[in-house]
Amino acid sequence: MASKNxxxxxxxxxxxxxxxxxxxxSNEGHSIVVIDIKPIAFNALAPDQFSGFKIEGDATELGILKQAKIDKADVLIGATHDENVNIMAAQIAKNRFDVPRVFVRILDPNKESFCKTIGIECVCPTSMAAEKMITALREKPES
Amino acid sequence: MRTNKILIVDDEKNIRMTLTQALEDMDVEIDTAVNGEEALSKLQDGDFGLVLLDLRMPGIDGMQVLDRLSKDRPDVKIIIITAHGTIDAAVDAMKQGAIDFIQKPFTPEEIRDMVSKVIQEETTGEQKNGDYDSCLKLAKKSVEDKHIEAAVEHVKKAISLDSSRAEAFNALGALLEIQGDKLEAQKNYRAAISLDPGYKPAHENLSRSTHANPNAEKNIKFDQKTSY
Incomplete structure (x- = not known):
């Protein structure tokens, strides 16, 4: 990808x-900063694909987000296992730093509407899986 | 030395890749080195104008590379790459001659802006150097800094830009006289007088150096205002 994009x-x-x-x-040519509280987690980054930066720390702390230069970010993605952490970091990104696109992964479908009301794009694997299963059931009813 | 030839020095492959990607759309030539040893070897052979240098590296670290470069290659500009929370080290590096520093992580825009600024400054410097009066000013500054040979180069550049003016010939004469070549100095004073018979510093220099006028000032006149 051209670096202007x-x-x-x-x-x-x-x-x-x-x-x-x-x-x-990163493999597509974007500049990536990954934040995780456990440094061992960075072992999942593939040396032949990932060419970004790693920051060890709690992403709900303002200092860590500033260290990641959140004020310059085009996109923030909340992908921890804790959806509250994802939503909190996303809210800081959206409201305080005006990050243009903010995504979070949430597991509780009840929080989807809340995320939408505060302008955060969310992906809920739980509801996505449920929808797929329901669609599959409707398309191929058991004979 | 070419400012748009850049050497990236970092032991982390990630950083080398990120920097290379950020700069690849610019009109620059990029090379990389994985440690201080390789950097020094590449800098010895290549005409790099700018080095993006990580401070923390195994073996010869960034500070040692910087130290060596500031002694051997002061013409090469250096931007320090530093980790978060190591501002003190970056400040030390700037005291040692680095022109700027950038903290990790950095956005491609930050890197591009920094590099363009350095290239632009270099180009502006060249343009200034292309101006007759600026050449003479640079020459004067070089004399003040006791770099007589550099001053001679600036004056010669001024002559090549406009050989119809007396000032640069007189200045060249003054520099040659400082270097001890009185005969060549007098030739240049005469050249200055023939171009502008009213140019006083050249008359004064010639009469002093030839002892034609025993009352002449003892100082060598570089121009109307400056004498040595």
């Missing part, structure tokens, strides 16, 4: 989702 992306959480996104986006 390069986005500065902060990924919070370097678990399965966070590391997958970080590897993929």
């Amino acid at each position: 390069n986005m500065y992306v902060i990924v919070i959480g370097c678990g399965r989702l966070g590391s997958f996104l970080a590897n993929m986006l």
